[in-house]
Amino acid sequence: DGGITQSPKYLFRKEGQNVTLSCEQNLNHDAMYWYRQDPGQGLRLIYYSQIVNDFQKGDIAEGYSVSREKKESFPLTVTSAQKNPTAFYLCASSPNLAASYNEQFFGPGTRLTVL
Amino acid sequence: GESVGLHLPTLSVQEGDNSIINCAYSNSASDYFIWYKQESGKGPQFIIDIRSNMDKRQGQRVTVLLNKTVKHLSLQIAATQPGDSAVYFCAEKVEAGGTSYGKLTFGQGTILTVHP
Numbered sequence: 120d121g122g123i124t125q126s127p128k129y130l131f132r133k134e135g136q137n138v139t140l141s142c143e144q145n146l147n148h149d150a151m152y153w154y155r156q157d158p159g160q161g162l163r164l165i166y167y168s169q170i171v172n173d174f175q176k177g178d179i180a181e182g183y184s185v186s187r188e189k190k191e192s193f194p195l196t197v198t199s200a201q202k203n204p205t206a207f208y209l210c211a212s213s214p215n216l217a218a219s220y221n222e223q224f225f226g227p228g229t230r231l232t233v234l
Numbered sequence: 235g236e237s238v239g240l241h242l243p244t245l246s247v248q249e250g251d252n253s254i255i256n257c258a259y260s261n262s263a264s265d266y267f268i269w270y271k272q273e274s275g276k277g278p279q280f281i282i283d284i285r286s287n288m289d290k291r292q293g294q295r296v297t298v299l300l301n302k303t304v305k306h307l308s309l310q311i312a313a314t315q316p317g318d319s320a321v322y323f324c325a326e327k328v329e330a331g332g333t334s335y336g337k338l339t340f341g342q343g344t345i346l347t348v349h350p
Contacts, residue, residue: 123277159242161323161340162278177337209277221327222268223338225277 122146123226125210130231132197132204140195140229142210151193152211152223155179162209168193197231205233242321244345253311255344257324262305264326268338269298269309272321281309281322311346319348 123144132138144151150169154162164177168187182201187193193212197204207230211223247253259267265286270278284291284298284307291298297310307324321343328337 125277159342161342164337167337211277221266222280222283224280225270227277228275230275 123210123212123224125226125229127229128227130229132231132233134233135199137196137198138231140197140208142193142195142226144191144212146212146224148212148214150213150215151187153185153195154209154211156207156209165195204231206231242343242345244347246347246349247314249314249316249348249350251314253314253346255309255322255346257307257341259305259307259324259326260339261326261328263328266327267300267307268325270323270325272323278323314348316348316350319346321345
């Protein structure tokens, strides 16, 4: 999984609770990303961060929050405002946000289920 | 190819056959393309990439073809093996600049099943 770890692998949450998903990378990458994947669909971007203490909303940021206090860490909080949080969450990193040819490396994912 | 909704395109092949997975991308300004493989319950893994100034690139057992005229990308897997069974995604990236930071846009994926 390219030096990116996500924890936990499976997470269960009751409705109305906030929950935080962990993402850590030891690749010394500047850019980090959070995606959501639903069955039969491609990846949709939630948030991304180009550098420490900076992050931007992606296509589906409502109901989510992030922080980037350290280069190697980019935790995602799924808040109670997220109406349909059950999904597979993927964290990714890349060396540099804007470099033209810049593959993203993915973590193993966290499967969140709301009970 | 790609489809909208919950039903992914599927491709079933016999072990040893060659596989071709297709992807229609959306943005003529995209300048970089990646194929990822995703096994069940795991994160996507990089397979091969291609820049827009190329029309073909080969890796180990895999070849990516790019046709910019019709905005079409394909992944060819030679001598397909059961371990190749997975969902395959194409991703396109628009050149960074202006308001675009160069994000990746992913297709919905194709399910490849290889029968022994």
